[in-house]
Amino acid sequence: MTTSGPGQTYGGSSVGGGPTYQSTVDDSREAAVASVLGPEQTAKLVSEVREDLSVFDGIVDKARALIARYPQSRSALLPMLHLVQSVQGYVSQAGIQFCARELELAPAEVSAVATFYTMYKRKPCGEHLVSICTNTLCAALGGDDIYKTVREHLGEPGKPLGHEETVGTPGEPGSITVEHAECLAACDLGPVLQVNYEFYDNQTPEKAVELVDALRRGEKPAPSRGAPLTDFKDVSLQLAGFFERESDVDGPSAAAETLAGAQLASDRGWTAPAMPAKVEFPDLEKK
């Protein structure tokens, strides 16, 4: 979709255009406000709430390429949020306004989505995001101990690091944000943790401390499986759908434990019964 008006052109067909444009949505809102407050007060108000979006100039082409993938621009919102996160390491107020401008949405609509999903961080994130599973199975296998130990180890004496708190300066090398996570879909390998969504399986408090110490030193220990470790901003770009290197999608992600059932069935020649072409559904009890 392409929308154009005074001073703006954006949408699928304008990919590659310059970053200087103004949203019709903003213009019409400004006009409505100006009719009540007058031009001077409106200009002051707008300058107070409008963020400087120039930090995103380098991703305008990528944003427009994303938008062009969908019949309706608003469908690109989730990858767009990952994209702005790849620039600043979180979804800032400026990031919300950038998404709103590109997608012709109200900032409140973007904000509602950004605050719903835990993968979008509202505070600057560390170079690495460490997510420790404390859901039922991992918790019972030691996940709670791992979370407690890591928080205490990275925090100050008597003041463990809290959920989504960062040790070090966010974005700087060796900085780490810690969070507790719900089931990470690797229960057969629990307790697990992730660094930038890469898996570290079968953890113990000791192994987790060794891992975060290595991250603090600037090292990038290899995950148990999947692609090599990068950093939170880089992985946000991948989640937006941009893979800059072949290694971004490299590495087997399945574990032997996950495939054990399929391997056993294969060794014993077990197969699932063929699905009949037509299946009669049983009568349902009338309500």
Ligand code: FES
């Ligand atoms: S409970 Fe931790 S991965 Fe499922």
